[in-house]
Amino acid sequence: MIELFKGINKIEYEGPDSTNPLAFKYYNAEKLVAGRKMKDHLRFAMSYWHTMTGGGQDPFGNATMQRPYNGLEGLELSKARVDAAFELMSKLGIEYFCFHDLDIAPEGNSLKEKFDNLDIVVEVIEEKMKETGIKCLWGTTNAFSHPRFMHGAATSPNADVFAFAAAQVKKAMEITHRLGGVNYVFWGGREGYETLLNTDMETELDNMARFLSMAYDYKQKIGFKGQLLIEPKPKEPTKHQYDYDAMNVIGFLRKYNLQDKFKLNIEANHATLAGHTFQHELAVARINGMLGSIDANQGDMLLGWDTDQFPTNIYDAVLAMYEVLKNDGLTPGGLNFDAKVRRGSYQPDDLFIAYIVGMDTFAKGLLVAEKLISDGVLEDFVSNRYRSYSSGIGREITDGTTDFEKLAAYAMEHDQIHNESGRQEMLEDIVNRYIYRS
Numbered sequence: 104m105i106e107l108f109k110g111i112n113k114i115e116y117e118g119p120d121s122t123n124p125l126a127f128k129y130y131n132a133e134k135l136v137a138g139r140k141m142k143d144h145l146r147f148a149m150s151y152w153h154t155m156t157g158g159g160q161d162p163f164g165n166a167t168m169q170r171p172y173n174g175l176e177g178l179e180l181s182k183a184r185v186d187a188a189f190e191l192m193s194k195l196g197i198e199y200f201c202f203h204d205l206d207i208a209p210e211g212n213s214l215k216e217k218f219d220n221l222d223i224v225v226e227v228i229e230e231k232m233k234e235t236g237i238k239c240l241w242g243t244t245n246a247f248s249h250p251r252f253m254h255g256a257a258t259s260p261n262a263d264v265f266a267f268a269a270a271q272v273k274k275a276m277e278i279t280h281r282l283g284g285v286n287y288v289f290w291g292g293r294e295g296y297e298t299l300l301n302t303d304m305e306t307e308l309d310n311m312a313r314f315l316s317m318a319y320d321y322k323q324k325i326g327f328k329g330q331l332l333i334e335p336k337p338k339e340p341t342k343h344q345y346d347y348d349a350m351n352v353i354g355f356l357r358k359y360n361l362q363d364k365f366k367l368n369i370e371a372n373h374a375t376l377a378g379h380t381f382q383h384e385l386a387v388a389r390i391n392g393m394l395g396s397i398d399a400n401q402g403d404m405l406l407g408w409d410t411d412q413f414p415t416n417i418y419d420a421v422l423a424m425y426e427v428l429k430n431d432g433l434t435p436g437g438l439n440f441d442a443k444v445r446r447g448s449y450q451p452d453d454l455f456i457a458y459i460v461g462m463d464t465f466a467k468g469l470l471v472a473e474k475l476i477s478d479g480v481l482e483d484f485v486s487n488r489y490r491s492y493s494s495g496i497g498r499e500i501t502d503g504t505t506d507f508e509k510l511a512a513y514a515m516e517h518d519q520i521h522n523e524s525g526r527q528e529m530l531e532d533i534v535n536r537y538i539y540r541s
């Protein structure tokens with residue numbers, strides 16, 4: 104095997120005191136945490152699009168990334184990217200990858216050519232998977248970049264586009280199945296609208312449900328066992344995306360009786376764009392039994408768009424892992440770094456350092472969250488806060504043995520209300536202490 108990322112060796116765990124930027128400080132793959140290996144809690148994945156395909160372009164400037172495959176084109180480029188991807192994952196000890204159909208092979212001049220290209224590259228990927236033991240966390244379809252999707256894919260007013268997108272998902276699902284993928288993601292890149300002046304929202308939503316329902320039927324037909332996931336996002340690229348946030352998607356799935364067929368892939372930066380915390384979105388998915396997988400990244404508090412930065416915020420990582428542990432893990436989901444290095448961080452070692460800090464942040468987040476849970480500090484406080492529902496009138500409310508007349512009679516006798524402090528600052532102090540010490 105020709106080494107592409109020369110000068111970068113396998114990244115090792117050196118512990119919290121290490122100052123080596125190319126070493127893990129907290130991520131110790133084999134370390135047991137609450138009876139499970141760290142790597143099995145975290146199930147880290149590489150995003151093919153940001154890591155291999157993205158070049159650092161932004162609306163004001165061209166690609167900046169210095170990559171070993173720069174200068175190549177077509178299938179030659181795709182194959183070199185496969186080599187680079189598997190070298191990077193092996194060196195970082197990342198055991199999963201996620202991909203869009205368009206990330207791995209050139210678009211070609213026809214649908215047939217597109218599919219032929221995919222078949223060629225998938226064979227190369229399959230070989231590499233065998234050689235390295237690296238697995239596929241999920242596949243997905245890019246039905247948003249090409250101009251044909253300017254008005255949407257499954258929600259396009261043009262039925263030919265609906266059919267094209269169906270053909271693409273069919274193929275991408277077959278590939279994911281062939282590669283042993285354990286999930287399949289639907290992110291509705293252009294499934295939304297710009298103005299209701301030209302949009303029949305009811306038809307578009309019905310069509311989106313029809314599309315997802317046919318996708319599920321096809322999954323059953325080919326015996327693909329992967330979990331289907333929907334990734335909510337409130338805006339960008341459309342002004343209003345239909346899969347706005349977790350609760351919105353859950354409501355949509357329930358309306359069309361699809362709730363048992365799909366789960367959610369929650370992305371941190373999408374949560375914040377929707378005006379929620381990452382933890383909020385994870386908690387909504389979890390309490391509804393729909394937390395499937397995570398796109399781990401972070402946004403910028405001062406910017407209103409999806410900056411897809413590598414996650415470095417320890418506070419958010421702790422609270423995210425708190426939800427993951429309360430969900431008893433994510434399997435078959437994982438933590439996909441849907442993140443890209445900043446445009447100025449153009450050197451190959453920047454890419455490794457970015458993954459390292461993301462992995463370390465979530466490893467530390469896992470350690471802190473596990474301690475918070477095993478000590479029960481937050482859970483005990485919360486359950487005590489709701490104790491009025493375990494006996495007396497509260498118990499009658501939860502048991503469904505009371506009504507408004509009985510409640511009103513009770514309130515007449517108990518109208519001098521006493522509340523207790525919510526102790527938010529005390530709890531924040533506890534979380535801080537666990538971060539400092541764990």
Ligand code: XUL
Binds near residue numbers: 334409
């Ligand atoms: C876009 C986004 C996508 C999905 C997969 O914001 O997050 O990369 O994760 O299509």
Ligand code: CO
Binds near residue numbers: 290334370398441
């Ligand atoms: Co994403």
